[in-house]
Amino acid sequence: MRLALPALLIGAVATAALQIARYAAEPAPAKVDAVIVLGAAVWQNQPSPVFEERIKHGIQLIRNQAADYLILTGGIGIADAHAESAVAHQYALAAGVPAQRMLTEAVSTVTAENLAQACALMKQHGLDNALIVSDPLHMKRAMTLARDIGITAYAAPTPTSRYRSWHTKAESLAYETFFYLSHLVIRLTPAAPRCAG
Structure with a gap:
């Protein structure tokens, strides 16, 4: 019995990590809303390399007519002067995305x-569905959260990632596994995330 619980926990962690690493997106419609x-993270008034990859992918999807609106998220982090979404908005505006096609929120701090x-x-x-853009290893958790919150969502992982070395990939996978399993517990409680609208 003493070994049973640790073995179950190790098995759960390993299973979750494998699901995250092997997550495959379901086919998305040709166009969503x-x-x-x-x-x-942002670095002063510039997106971090990780954030830049996400913004660039979102811009490309808009250019490809995959959706009508680009929704940019993220508030002001610790020691930052600018909201993540504001930095992303300026980046997308400079890249040619019309302001009227962008929606932003500047209060959130976590996924x-x-x-x-x-x-x-x-x-x-009045938007009904969306593509979710993030890093490949973030997609399993992001999609689970989106659906639990009530968004009809499809995954659109970045085709490139700043997590390239084994070390950075391992760190990211460990992080995602912990927070994915944490959400599976939280979703059963009153603290589960809800649509802010």
Whole structure:
């Protein structure tokens, strides 16, 4: 019995990590209402390399007519002067995305809040479905959160990633596994994330 619980925990962690690493997106419709770019760190008034990859992918999807609106998420992080979404908005504007095709929220600080606030924007603007843009290893958790919050969502992982070395990939996978399993527990409680709208 003493070994049973640790073995079960190890098995659960290993299974979750494998699901995250091997996550395959379901086919998305040819066009959806919105592209949601999940927030990430900014460096002063510039997106971090990880965030830049997400923004660039969101911009490309808009250029390819995959959606009508680009939803940019993320508030002001610790020691930052600018909201992540504001930095992303300026980046996309400079890349030629019309301001009227962008929606932003600037209060969220974690993935669940990104998606809850994006859900509220979708409701306000009558948008029914969305592509979720983030890093490949983030997609399993992001998609689970989106669906739990109530967004009809399809995965659109970045084709490139700043997590390239075995070390950075391992760190990212460990991080995602912990927070994915944490969400599976939280979703059963009153603290589960809800659409902010």
